[in-house]
Amino acid sequence: MSTHKHVRKSAGEVTGSEALRMDAERAEQVVDALNTDLAATYVLYHQLKKHHWNVEGAEFRDLHLFLGEAAGHAEAFADELAERAQALGGVPHASMTTLEAEAPIAPESEDVYDIRTSLENDMGIYGEIIETLREHIELADRLGDFATSELLRENIVTVEQDAHHIEHYLEDDTLVFEGAME
Template identity: 35%
Template sequence: MKTKTKKPVSEKVSHIEANIGLSEDNKQLVSDGLNRLLANEYFLYTKTRKFHWNVEGPHFRSIHLLLEDQYKEIAEIIDEVAERIRKLGHYALGSFKQFSAVVDLLEHDGEEVEDEKTILMELCQDHETIIRLIRSEFIPTADKNNDDGTSDFLTGVMEQHESMAWMLRASTK
């Protein structure tokens, strides 16, 4: 009977691979999708912050507070997406240059912010873009690559965006 020899714990290890039952190719494909989601979340966070800072109008206070709640929620999503990528053994993107290379959302690059309703509609459309991407691309990629954990995680993120989009839509009436 052969016995396996274990490496001594004191032996220096430079990197431990994530051995979680997924092939490296599968983890890479899912991580690529998650990094794209991360880029979109970061752009949406930045746009929501900008609108929060610059909104004006008769409903200033309520919209200002709504957007504050939303950018805080998006900030949590950003952290969770990055941590999910790390759980798969890959690195999260972290620069505007990297994000810009894979993002789907458009940046709001004008100095002045439009009227309240336009702000709410633009943010709602961005949330809906993320929802569609999660539903049509990111969850199917996770499913195809046997990553049930990421599929479940993405379903939760999608539901958060559905709620935020609903709040924005309801505020335009």
């Protein structure tokens, strides 16, 4: 095994892609947007997994399954974002330190909250991600990167569906008596 380290591309470096006919200047703007989305999506992923692991109560099974599926959606989207950033000649964020630092959203603390609070925190993150994705779709369109725009458009549908499901879980209609939740 070699003890020499050779950096092939530095973090933050964007070369563009000759094959995709994307110059470095336009690619850098798109890669920056994709890395922001990647960081936010990983924050969401880890928070959803936290809630998946810690959910309790009468709605445990449905919420446990939903949160696991939603985390899976986030993980798959993160992979697509990273692969697109790389295809455009960029370096996708990969370290936990960088992902958290570059995310436009903050995760909740390590504490375990009641499920309503947890889902409300998830809704906040989903809302921020949805707004950012819309901005990045417009950016990609303006720069003529229709493949990135399409990738974001396809995924925002799933992001919005998962947010909408959480919205339903937060409705006040429940089989659990209010006094039992205190």
